[in-house]
Amino acid sequence: MHDTKPHGDDAPPSTWKKRDAFAESGIPDGKGGSLVARAVTINRPVSEVFAYFRDFTNLPTFMENVERIDILDNKRSHWVVKAPAGKTVEWDAVVIEEASDRLIAWASEPGADVANSGQVEFRDAGARGTVVTATIAYDPPAGIVGKLIAKMFQREPAIQARRDLRRFKQLMETGEIATAAMNRKQHEEELA
Amino acid sequence: MRALAWHGKHDVRVDTVDDPEIVNPRDCIIKVTATAICGSDLHLYDGYIPTMQAGDILGHEFMGEVVEVGAKSTLKKGQKVVVPFTIACGSCYHCGKHQYSACDNGLPADNQDVAQELYGHPMAGLFGYSHMTGGYAGGQAEYVRVPFSDVGPIVIPDGVDDEKVLFLSDILPTGWMAAENAQIEPGDTVAVWGCGPVGLFAVQSAFLMGAERVIAIDHFPHRLELAKKFGAETINYEESAVYEALMVMTGGIGPDAVIDSVGLEAHGFFVDNVLDQIKASTFLGTDRAHSIRQAIIACRKGGRVSMPAVYGGFIDKFPLGALMEKGLTLKTGQTHVQHYMPALLNAIMEGKIDTTFLISHRMDLEDAPKGYDMFKNNQNEVTKVVLKPGFN
Numbered sequence: 001m002h003d004t005k006p007h008g009d010d011a012p013p014s015t016w017k018k019r020d021a022f023a024e025s026g027i028p029d030g031k032g033g034s035l036v037a038r039a040v041t042i043n044r045p046v047s048e049v050f051a052y053f054r055d056f057t058n059l060p061t062f063m064e065n066v067e068r069i070d071i072l073d074n075k076r077s078h079w080v081v082k083a084p085a086g087k088t089v090e091w092d093a094v095v096i097e098e099a100s101d102r103l104i105a106w107a108s109e110p111g112a113d114v115a116n117s118g119q120v121e122f123r124d125a126g127a128r129g130t131v132v133t134a135t136i137a138y139d140p141p142a143g144i145v146g147k148l149i150a151k152m153f154q155r156e157p158a159i160q161a162r163r164d165l166r167r168f169k170q171l172m173e174t175g176e177i178a179t180a181a182m183n184r185k186q187h188e189e190e191l192a
Numbered sequence: 193m194r195a196l197a198w199h200g201k202h203d204v205r206v207d208t209v210d211d212p213e214i215v216n217p218r219d220c221i222i223k224v225t226a227t228a229i230c231g232s233d234l235h236l237y238d239g240y241i242p243t244m245q246a247g248d249i250l251g252h253e254f255m256g257e258v259v260e261v262g263a264k265s266t267l268k269k270g271q272k273v274v275v276p277f278t279i280a281c282g283s284c285y286h287c288g289k290h291q292y293s294a295c296d297n298g299l300p301a302d303n304q305d306v307a308q309e310l311y312g313h314p315m316a317g318l319f320g321y322s323h324m325t326g327g328y329a330g331g332q333a334e335y336v337r338v339p340f341s342d343v344g345p346i347v348i349p350d351g352v353d354d355e356k357v358l359f360l361s362d363i364l365p366t367g368w369m370a371a372e373n374a375q376i377e378p379g380d381t382v383a384v385w386g387c388g389p390v391g392l393f394a395v396q397s398a399f400l401m402g403a404e405r406v407i408a409i410d411h412f413p414h415r416l417e418l419a420k421k422f423g424a425e426t427i428n429y430e431e432s433a434v435y436e437a438l439m440v441m442t443g444g445i446g447p448d449a450v451i452d453s454v455g456l457e458a459h460g461f462f463v464d465n466v467l468d469q470i471k472a473s474t475f476l477g478t479d480r481a482h483s484i485r486q487a488i489i490a491c492r493k494g495g496r497v498s499m500p501a502v503y504g505g506f507i508d509k510f511p512l513g514a515l516m517e518k519g520l521t522l523k524t525g526q527t528h529v530q531h532y533m534p535a536l537l538n539a540i541m542e543g544k545i546d547t548t549f550l551i552s553h554r555m556d557l558e559d560a561p562k563g564y565d566m567f568k569n570n571q572n573e574v575t576k577v578v579l580k581p582g583f584n
Contacts, residue, residue: 043285128285159305166301173283174340175264176216178300178317180327182337183213 012037014135036136040165043129044172050101050122052172053132062167062177064191065160081114089113132168134161194581195249195333196560201239204250204561212329212337217264220341222273226354227254227331229560229567229577230362231388232502236321237564243306243323252277252319253361254331255354258341266342272352273345275338276529277362279317279328282343292316293526298340299326315526332560334581346533349541355548355578356540359389364547365532366500367393367453371401373498373523374449378402383438383447383490384424385483386454387415389550389576390500394451395424396545403449407441409434412572418549438490446492452501454483488514499524550576556583 014037042049052058056077060066067088070078075095083089091112097105097119105119118136125131170177181187197207212221230253235241255274258267267273280287280295287295295316299307304314306324317339320330329336338345348357367390374382382398384391387410398406399422408419409427416426427437438447484499488511491497497520515522539545552575555563563577 041285043283043288162308163301163304166304169284170281170297170301174218174281174297175283176218178281178297178326178339179215180300180303180317180329181215182329183210184215185210187215 012133036161037133038161038165039131039133040169041125041128041131042169042172046101046122046124046130049130049132049172053120053122053168054098054104062171063164064167076109091116132165134165136161193334194557195329196251196557196579197246198236198244198248198250199246202237204237204564206558206560207247209247209249209333212335214260214262215337216339217262218340218342219262220258220265220267220338220345221260222254222256222275222336222338222345223259224254224256224331224334224336224557224581225272226256226358227251227333227557227579228358228361229253229332229563229579231567232321233564234568237568241322245323245327248320248322248327249329249333250320251330251332252321253358253363254319254336255348255358255361256336258345259335261341264342267345267347272348272350274348274357274360274533275319275331275336275345276360276365276533277319278526278529279319279326279339280344280530281340282530287343287530290528290531292528292530294528303327332557332579334557344530346537348537352541353548354580355551357537357547358578359393359547359550360529360533360536360540362527362529363389364393364536364545365529366390366527367395368397368532368536369525369527370394370451370453370498370500371397371403373496373500373525374398374451375496375521375523376401376403376449379404380448381405381407381442381445382449382451383407383409383487384419384451384453385409385487386452386501387412387419388453391415391451391453392418392422392550393545394453394500395419395422398449398451399423400539400544407438407447414572415575418575421549422546434486435490442492446490446495448492449496449498450487450491451498452484452487454501485509485511488520491518491520493518495520497522500527502526551578553577554583555579557581558584 014035056069056071059069065082067082068080072078077093079091079093081089092109093106094109095104095106097103101122103119103121107117108115121133123131167177179187179190181190193209193211194206195209196204198204214221233250236244236250258269258271258273261267261269278293279298280292281297284296293316298317299314303323303326307314317326317328319328346360370390371394376382376398380403382403384394384406387408395406395408406424407427408416408424409429410416411428411430416428420426427434488497499522540547552573555577557579560579563579567574567577
């Protein structure tokens with residue numbers, strides 16, 4: 001991702017304590033000033049995990065705040081994300097880099113309600129399955145947009161990314177997403 | 193349906209609530225035929241476990257008849273099953289290694305945060321045991337939704353009495369794993385702290401694994417009598433000095449393996465002892481930690497320490513130096529119930545393990561609040577309360 005290490009260790013940029021990690025993150029065309037990275041190991045083959053993720057219409061099944069993704073063309077998609085008071089925020093995202101079974105990087109297009117960019121890396125981990133690492137850059141928002149993003153990410157993007165990746169792992173490994181709901185009515189209320 | 197719901201400290205009630213339904217494809221619904229009150233349920237009853245909500249249905253030791261199956265369940269309607277207290281997916285890396293209580297996928301994603309922050313990693317889900325273990329409705333009810341029913345519940349042959357197999361759900365595998373973690377060798381002397389249900393099953397298991405002598409330590413006379421019935425020698429710690437007694441009884445060597453099953457009744461995650469140091473020092477930090485300290489000090493050099501007893505946070509004055517200097521091995525963990533069930537069912541069927549001796553009281557589910565009160569206030573005589581819907 002980047003050739004020079006500013007302080008010589010191998011820790012991912014999102015975990016660096018001192019430097020402006022974002023500048024070193026290697027995320028193409030980054031948006032915003034905050035960076036979060038989460039990794040999860042999924043006990044399925046990389047081709048299967050990549051293929052499911054690359055079909056963006058699948059993403060709302062495990063990204064709980066994403067209401068809908070419309071595919072515009074092979075590179076571009078329109079995202080509709082839940083916001084407070086029954087409202088939504090929307091943006092167009094474009095895939096700016098892609099390598100089969102390895103990488104998907106995206107950035108929001110100008111005019112997005114919430115500017116964001118990031119990449120999801122896929123790595124064959126042999127008997128352990130596939131390591132999926134999501135790195136997301138976003139603008140730490142304030143005011144009304146801050147409220148929107150707080151809802152969008154529940155508490156903060158780090159937690160939301162972690163929870164979304166857990167759900168993705170559950171879906172790929174077990175075929176379903178774990179819930180404690182006792183009945184279908186409760187389950188629907190949870191998902192709403 | 194009717195179900196035992198938690199409403200607050202020392203306030204449990206049998207309420208009428210909505211019936212459970214199939215939600216996910218691997219679910220099944222069982223009609224409960226027998227369910228037990230576990231010692232760890234008393235910690236919910238006493239209000240020690242955080243993230244409880246009024247109306248939560250308790251119970252994690254239960255069995256029953258399959259009455260509904262999801263599209264991907266492998267069970268059939270009418271089968272009798274015992275359900276493990278740990279909710280594990282069977283598909284993740286840890287389940288593949290039979291480390292079921294470390295399942296990656298048993299907890300709903302949002303419920304994984306507390307354990308991730310506290311322990312570094314989320315663990316498997318549990319039935320009826322607060323929201324940080326998943327918020328799953330428990331088995332002290334007429335019906336239960338059982339997730340991952342294709343890998344969890346074990347099918348019981350027709351005609352077997354519920355009471356013989358009910359404890360496969362938790363305390364029997366927990367006692368067995370405690371003995372297994374003690375890595376017993378033929379001729380060993382094993383000391384067991386705590387003669388609650390798990391300690392008593394650990395005593396039986398240790399003998400089956402080749403221990404020559406088992407020394408059981410408790411202060412309830414009735415429970416020590418039960419241990420004696422299985423061939424254990426006993427020490428009542430209110431009447432004798434434990435370390436000195438063990439040293440004399442083992443010729444100055446100390447037990448080859450020690451098992452701390454005090455407080456084992458607690459499957460809980462005692463976040464309160466992390467958040468509240470005062471409570472920790474009075475509740476978990478003294479008596480409970482005392483048994484593990486004493487076990488480590490008494491254990492012979494190069495011996496093994498098995499700790500089924502549940503500790504949720506931090507303890508003071510842990511004898512780390514003794515552990516290191518004596519070269520002890522410490523093994524612990526929540527029970528990998530699914531791993532042990534098939535072999536233990538066989539052991540029960542072959543009459544190698546006695547389970548029903550433990551049951552002191554049988555009651556209708558409707559009388560569950562009375563059962564909690566009795567269990568809490570008379571631990572000497574009330575060794576196990578089994579609840580049966582429609583018993584009266």
